Amino acid sequence: MSELKLMKGNEALAEAAIRAGVDAYYGYPITPQSEVMEYLMAANPVKTTGMVVLQAESELASINMVYGAAGAGKMAMTSSSSPGISLMQEGISYIAGAELPCVVVNVVRGGPGLGTIQPSQADYFQTVKGGGHGDYKLITLAPASVQEMADFLKLAFDLAFKYRNPAMILSDGAIGQMMEKVELFDPIPRRTDEQVYEQCPWATTGRKRNTDKRVITSLRLVASVQEAFNQKLQNKYQVIQENEVRCEMLNCDDADLVIVAYGSSARTSMKAVELARKDGVKLGILRPQTLWPFPIKQIEALAQKVKGFLTVEMSAGQMVEDVRLAVNGKVPVEHYGRMGGVIASPAEICEAAKSFLNKCK
Amino acid sequence: MNLEDIIKPENCVFKKTELLNDKPLSFCPGCGHGVVHRITMECVEELGIMEDTIGIAPVGCAVLAYEFMEIDMQEAAHGRAPAVATGIKRVWPKKYVFTYQGDGDLAAIGTAETMHCCNRGENILIIFINNGIYGMTGGQMAPTTLEGSKTATCPYGRDTSTMGYPLKITELVAQLPGVRYVTRQSVHTPAAVRKAKAAIKKALMLQAEGKQGTCFIEICTNCNSGWKMSPVQANKWMEENTFKYYVPGDIKDEFKLLKNPIAND
Amino acid sequence: MAKVRGAVVVDTEKCKGCGLCVDACKFHVLALSATVNLKGYNPAYMVEPENCTGCTNCATVCPDTVITVYRAKAEA
Secondary structure, X not given: OOEEEEEEHHHHHHHHHHHOOOOEEEEOOOOOOOHHHHHHHHHOHHHOOOOEEEEOOOHHHHHXXXXXXXXXXXXXXXXXXXXXXXXXXXXXXXXXXOOOOEEEEEEEEOOOOOOOOOEOOOOHHHHHOOOOOOOOOOEEEOOOOHHHHHHHHHHHHHHHHHHOOEEEEXXXXXXXXXXXXXXXXXXXXXXXXXXXXXXXXXXXXXXXXXXOOXXXXXXXXXXXXXXXXXXXXXXXXXXXXXXXXXXXEEOOOOOOEEEEOOHHHHHHHHHHHHHHHHOOOOEEEEEEOEEEXXXXXXXXXXXXXXXXXXXXXXXXXXXXXXXXHHHOOOOOEEEEEOOOOOOOOHHHHHHHHHHHHHHHO | OOHHHHXXXXXXXXXXXXXXXXXXXXXXXXXXXXXXXXXXXXXXXXXXXXXXXXXXXXXXXXXXXXXXXXXXXXXXXXOOHHHHHHHHHHHOOOOEXXXXXXXXXXXXXXXXXXXXXXXXXXXXXXXXXEOOEEOOOOOEEOXXXXXXXXXXXXXXXXXXXXXXXXXXXXXXXXXXXXXXXXXXXXXXOHHHHHHHHHHHHHHHHHHHOOOOOEEEEEEEOOOHHHHOOOHHHHXXXXXXXXXXXXXXXXXXXXXXXXXXXXXXX | OOOEEEEEEEOOOOOOOOOHHHHHOOOOOEXXXXXXXXXXXXOEEEOXXXXXXXXXXXXXXXXXXXXXXXXXXXXX
């Protein structure tokens, strides 16, 4: 039964994992996402759905446990925060190279290095430009509410299995920690062994007699074979780019200036739009829900009629580069942001937007 | 009696297991990896567990194990095989899961994964090939390289004052309560091969019986290319030197009473 | 006791000529060939076939599993 609850973002995500019929969570504690594993351990889903929850010795181990379970056809996930996600990059690259479906959650905190434990969006480049080695892409979902923490967990698994590709939920410390009401979707039973065999004929579940063995690997020693595989990946990415873009647009129809922001920044920016509209300034907002694939066409279309774009990010400006690529010089694009775990207030975003709009005219 | 009378299908007493394919192994002549590949696959075949067995290949000389072993396999990142195996075993507890790792993979870059997998007592089999050197990258020092041994990165011999001591990770692992069966074997003589095979078979049977605990089998092999000896010389050197430090035999066995499972030899 | 005769068949093209089988054979049945295979190795062959008992020791230590062993009871 779907039910309405007041929950932290991290808790909603964990509850959604149980309800989505996830088979395994492997993780390692790190602030500000530790509630994910704490919630799962307390819920003890192995007794109800059979979902395995295991505290690993490191993020390295977690992501490689995910690799193993995903390679054996199971719905496996992990979560961490920025420094831990950096440790996972090797495993994520291997998972992409072996085309395994899984979900990785990054509740981002400020960096570089150990940084802060406050919310940040400075891991955008790492996530959408390939944090590990090699040409690969992560399907990247950016929740902006506790509701989306729950909903995107299921969506991430759906997309990961649809395309046999790792998916990342790029959240941040604010979305992970804040409490909101959330409508939890009805529980979906975990797949039976037979359903796993049927849905994942490529998975290593034990070679059946008179069938070929299955191998999960990212090693292709012959250059032409590796290139052919790379091309296959690129073709897949093209299909994802064409079919899976998700974004929300508010007040864009008559907007002079459009703010592009995701996650927490989108929440504060929405308030900034309200403030500006009260003053008669026509601001709109485009909120990417998928950071990769990026809403290129939507931004392209808006670029025909607006005077400029302002990205608002909790970073030195990372997504702004993708917005500039999409706008392709048609109108000015600028960035406004705070760093190191500081969240920009709606008022300062509103001011920044107004002064940028004046320059655009 | 002519050879033609002897060489008949009904007289065959040894042939390659069907779980090892016909591709030429990528190992140097005389390398012990080939034997361990074979006896591992013989055990899987003889126990009739192919349909439920998942192997994990390492990074190192045995990186292509999945090319030769005709069972479902996953290739792990360097050192991470025990984590990958854990990930599989936890979601498929009734499957037989084993890792196949070298000394660099298991005892250097993957030490944390090895120790914690064993400490959790994951119900898997770890097959650890110790040849005291990094073979694939061209003969550099391994954590298990003996004191005084010369390699590409200790050309004057391993100096323990600056390079540390040869790591007895098998003895370390044996201290952990999660580990139930730890043995050190070799494959340099026919008798040794048969014993090593019996150990692997026993460890797989323990998984079948659902005995909770990790089985850890170290197999000392030569790396004659890396040691710069002929295969026969390398095996003699191993007997005279390696076995003094890495003493063969059972180190821990909580299942001593289990009948010796060897079937065909 | 009936005498047991053995024989081995070496997959000459796959043999890497490591010589471990030669060393493992107590009855000196095997030797490395003076000729080379396509890979350039000197493969093992039965130099003293009459001595073979089919004990499988050579095949057991062969790293490349290129040896198949046969054994039969010799007629009186």
